[in-house]
Amino acid sequence: MSAGPDSAVYGRPPPELADPPEGAVQLSPLIPGSEALEAIAPGTLSDLAVLAPPGTVERRFTLALALRALAADGALTVLAPKEKGGSRLARELAGFGCAVEETAKRHHRVCRTRRPARPDGLDAALAEGAPRRLDDLGLWSQPGVFSWNRIDPGTALLLENLPALAGRGADLGCGIGVLAKAVLAAPKVTALALVDIDRRAVEAARRNVEDPRASFAWADLREAGAVPERLDFVVMNPPFHDGGAEDRALGQGFVRRAAASLRPGGTLWLTANAHLPYEAVLDESFRQVTPRASERGYKVFEAKK
Incomplete structure (x- = not known):
């Protein structure tokens, strides 16, 4: 038909x-x-x-x-x-x-x-x-976007431990741009690619991250070409649900994509729920993995390629 x-x-x-x-x-x-x-x-x-x-x-x-x-x-x-x-x-x-x-x-x-x-x-x-500006956060968002009306606790923990970064980077699964705004506060960051599979999140991030160093992509980062290569750093709070069902392989795929996108010596900063088994895929994808925080049900890793 x-x-x-x-x-x-x-x-x-x-x-x-x-x-x-x-x-x-x-x-x-x-x-x-x-x-x-x-x-x-x-x-x-x-x-x-x-x-x-x-x-x-x-x-x-x-x-x-x-x-x-x-x-x-x-x-x-x-x-x-x-x-x-x-x-x-x-x-x-x-x-x-x-x-x-x-x-x-x-x-x-x-x-x-x-x-x-x-x-x-x-x-x-x-x-x-409809999309709206959340006065308490000072950010645009929309119901249906991940953690649409609050800062996710995992993201908050990463923000507490994230150093000032430098060079070219990417925020994978950028959401409405909370992590990106913090990253771009560092003057030595030269470019930041914000990538998310949710069009509504990308549209909100465009409104929230008004910085000429930022670029935006509505893309499935599991697809080839979705993420720039030879990056100096990647930050992410990877998803672990697909269609509402827990899918641990989804976040593990994010880790592998980050590793493939980084130059030798590049760094990944990752936050995740404490129960998610990312340690093995981090160890196989990076030469050095360092736990940086573990509290409130979340964990943060720094991984060097």
């Missing part, structure tokens, strides 16, 4: 549960290169399949964007694992004025509906989930 430009998909729903037409436009902020659902002209999509995010505010924001983008009576399929928001989908869609058909399969709830002529409550959901 072929799709016109009026068919779209948000995320990667299991094909046995929702099978978007071939050529459906991808709209997920977590898949680099995708179109932005926020930018879709209202009333232009004929059908849309959404793998709904787990966070309540982010999910309602996404549903409101989806309903805004659909033409009247456009087809909407929304699904999520039952324990990650799926059990709330039918009620949330009904709150927007949708008549919902719900099924359960493979631990997911799948809701099918049509866009009503006048959905209820879209403006409130869009306002609640």
Whole structure:
């Protein structure tokens, strides 16, 4: 089945549960290169399949964007694992004025509906989930971004132990730019590449890090060419969840990418939850690994290539 430009998909729903037409436009902020659902002209999509995010505010924001983008009576399929928001989908869609058909399969709830002529409550959901400036942090952020409204404790511990760096570096998984701002406070830093797989985080970081030495990339750093080479330093607080499930190999991949991106003698500064087993991959990727802090459930390493 072929799709016109009026068919779209948000995320990667299991094909046995929702099978978007071939050529459906991808709209997920977590898949680099995708179109932005926020930018879709209202009333232009004929059908849309959404793998709904787990966070309540982010999910309602996404549903409101989806309903805004659909033409009247456009087809909407929304699904999520039952324990990650799926059990709330039918009620949330009904709150927007949708008549919902719900099924359960493979631990997911799948809701099918049509866009009503006048959905209820879209403006409130869009306002609640939109980018905003957090006055207590003095930073721009958005619900759905990692640690969107606070400084993550692991990042805080790294900030407490991070020395003034120098040369060319990268912040891998940069989030909204908290680490980057601290790194760029050092006058001997000549360039800093901020890389994140979340488009919303990169957009926030652009607003938060106003420094000509900074560059920004919406990219999956597991892909070739996503990170500059022969760097002097890398800083990171690597993720360990993929699609909501713990994936320790994800953070280990970050460590290997950092090692591949550094010049001989370059340095990695890493923070992580204390239970994550990064020591082995650090030892195999770097010639010298030094624990620098371990408290409050987190640990910090300095590793030299």
